[in-house]
Amino acid sequence: VEKGQKRITSADVARASGVSRATVSYVLNNDPRQSIPSETRERILRVAQELGYHPFTPARILRTGHSQIVLAVLQLELVDPKIAGLLKNLEVALAERGYSLIWYVGWPDRSDGIHLSANLTPAVIVSLVDESDPAISSFLQQFNVPIVQLENDSFREMAGKTQARYLIQQGYHHLVFASPDRRDLQKLAMERLEGVRQGCAECSLDMPFVQIVPHSRKEAKEAIRDLLSQRTPPFGICCYNDDVAIAVIAALSDAGIRVPEAVAVIGCDNIPLAQFINPPLTTLDFDEKQLLDLLIENIFAANQGRPMQESTPISISIIARGSA
Amino acid sequence: VEKGQKRITSADVARASGVSRATVSYVLNNDPRQSIPSETRERILRVAQELGYHPFTPARILRTGHSQIVLAVLQLELVDPKIAGLLKNLEVALAERGYSLIWYVGWPDRSDGIHLSANLTPAVIVSLVDESDPAISSFLQQFNVPIVQLENDSFREMAGKTQARYLIQQGYHHLVFASPDRRDLQKLAMERLEGVRQGCAECSLDMPFVQIVPHSRKEAKEAIRDLLSQRTPPFGICCYNDDVAIAVIAALSDAGIRVPEAVAVIGCDNIPLAQFINPPLTTLDFDEKQLLDLLIENIFAANQGRPMQESTPISISIIARGSA
């Protein structure tokens, strides 16, 4: 595409095939209310092809008044294979209905530069970010379109509670919560922790000890050393996610602690690499189908101005491997 | 945003602040060629704020003739933290110039459903996918905009060659290439393999044996058993990427083979988890800054119809940890 080259419009196609722009539009959009003779139809299609005509999206959107774009807003750090797979399936489901899913991945805390909303008008936003952060919240508001959340607080609490229940059921009566050190993950981490707390409370156990585990092997090792100076095995560690769990297992191994005999470790998300750890990671998995159906329902509800569904409970399953 | 609610336009803002639409546009876009009295300017800004006015992007794009959107097209499987970080920095760099980066992550081999190009007109596409696949290629062509590649063949070959050279230098004179089993990764894998071959050829060594390593622990174990029945240690394994390398190390450990004494393993990408493996993974890292600068240069060249830069060589460094 050369710069300065003129755009090919439906008027060009109309002229070249000897019909009006209306007819071109009817044919190209397969308008069911018009019956175009197949001879004309084919000619138009052929000419459009020859000319390399592509309708100019903004004009169409301006005319119809709405784009068919769903924008997923997420943070780099949360794009685990699980979420990515869910979004991929969402994309397929949306495509069947004529919608397209695109991702915005970034840190909206940057105040200079241009705003994405100046370049893009989605129909709906799917938010996977922490909306309690004012910067993020105002970033989302700018688009002035409905916002649907992927996961909510109660879902994350349930995950923490499930970890705790499992560990308790396995006979660990002292629990630790291993939290990542990223500041931007703290809110999500606190929600998981709250679930772990509830799990402990159910069984009248002491509240979990919270240990931050940095994402470098050396610092993770020190963190675990700290932890061991405060708590004596046996105990169980509920990890924020599988990444944290893998760091914890590595650090435990460095410290010569046996997993799961002395310390049990449970992750969350069931990332593909979880099976390759020694011992293989015990972790949580979600029913993606349920989550997806709820999400799609809410997207279309939001887009049509209907109220969103209350989040139905999503089933969480435990993938028991070697670490707990 | 209720359905059926009328959109607030610049005409509304103009009316409410007693000026023309032109003046509203000048103020909102900070047009340097106009000098609007600051009293008027502030009034317009305030009214726009009060009314909750957001310019409608498609109208602006239709008028100006070009969007400021760069679309990154990628596959789920290639979104390693490295690439994601690069794209994040790209986004920041583009934002400084008024452009926005969004991602399309999906499998364009689906023929039903709507085409993304009907919903979105980017200015430039950054391709991280295998364009030799006809389905992917025609997907990209549909947009009818310039396409910039992130990495090219010669870059991937260089990675393979660097792995081979390092292992050879460490004293391993028999090399194996561990390839993922995903069909869609085969072309990229072949390019890395070609680099390994070149590395072997340089030193007049036998060509590398190619072993496919599936991404499940059980099958990976069998693959390694097969490998060991064909080749006797010591030898070195150049892995397609860190994910494969981690699977290989797990399988080697299952088979009781010592790493790196009997078998050395080198990965590619230096993902964050690489340090948490036992032994910690030796792998390749790239100079992201160089890659980024080249990419940005090519994006703007493409967008302005200038020819793209030949890909300058990107420096690759070896992160020597315990596995090789």
Added chain:
DNA sequence: CTGAAAGCGCTTACAG
């Protein structure tokens, strides 16, 4: 300094 007007490319009621 401000406003009236044109026009970007499309879709779609409407008239024939």
Added chain:
DNA sequence: CTGAAAGCGCTTACAG
């Protein structure tokens, strides 16, 4: 079955 025309909301030469 087909075409002339309106209009989506914006920016920007142009005239005052």
